[in-house]
Amino acid sequence: MARPSIKEYLASNPGKVLVLDGGQGTELENRGIDVANPVWSTVPFISDSFWSDQSSKDRQIVKGMFNDFLAAGAEILMTTTYQTSFKSVSENTPIKTVEEYNVLLNHIVQFSRDCIGEEKFLIGCIGPWGAHVCAEFNGDYGEHPEKIDYYNYFKPQLDNFFQNDNLDLIAFETIPNIHELRAILSWDESILSKPFYIGLSVHENGLLRDGSTMIDVAELIKSIGDKINPNLLLLGINCVSFNHSADIMESIHKQLPNMPLIAYPNSGEVYDTVKKIWLPNSHPTFTWDAVVKRYIEAGARIIGGCCRTSPDDIKQITNAVKKYSNN
């Protein structure tokens, strides 16, 4: 294999900060794909022509997105599988069986690998349970979030991703609820059998979207002690407001000073979950240069962008990472 294991790579290059790609779903939307759909950015992959017609427009758009993130300096990129859980796919597309679902995931992962080549790291992206009910920005998991069977929800995607050698790292992204976090952290190496990270969905006020504090999050992790799954490589934040992201990273670092972190905020715009559009919010107060410096000082090992960040943002992140890390 052209790539080292990401775990060994991060351990043996302690000064290295990897540049991640940007917001894929929103970038596809910018390029003309209508993702206002129950499976969101999975939508181009559902059509047969994406796979049968090499010149399909959507195929060129997805390829173009990967090319532009690579040209901007991304060294680790994601599969566009945020809302590709078996539940979302089987309830909203013609794909109904686990066999058909596995074919879809295998195709998407192989296509993504082909787009980025063998040298770059590839992350298998998994959105939170709340993605299928649009609860990733309010953390509202109903009356009994502790009773949700998170494992069964994730299992088909996990089973597929954990056996696919094209994937170097698995992402549990935009996790807004502490019960879901607790569930993921309870799964040992027999379930999460290769490197993974957890990206938390944190409000501008610094609380997990369900109202839990970063102290609660840290206490949860500390309570697991040395029983923590050794495949948990990083904890961090994604799709949080750009303006607040450095403060949030610093608060996590303060609570968990030895935890390697990951940060990829959104643009600061706010998602309207009904109309599935992004609404203006605060304008960026800082530059990427300023926030990347603070992320690195807070222990970030992977930095990129989430929704509404583009290849131009990644270019700025690349420049700042060069400036402030010992790459």
Ligand SMILES: C[S+](C)CC[C@H](N)C(=O)O
């Ligand atoms: C990260 S959000 C923009 C993903 C889309 C959302 N779960 C939806 O279904 O509209």
Ligand SMILES: N[C@@H](CCS)C(=O)O
């Ligand atoms: N990895 C996903 C995150 C959505 S919050 C994307 O970039 O579209």
Ligand SMILES: [Zn+2]
């Ligand atoms: Zn996002």
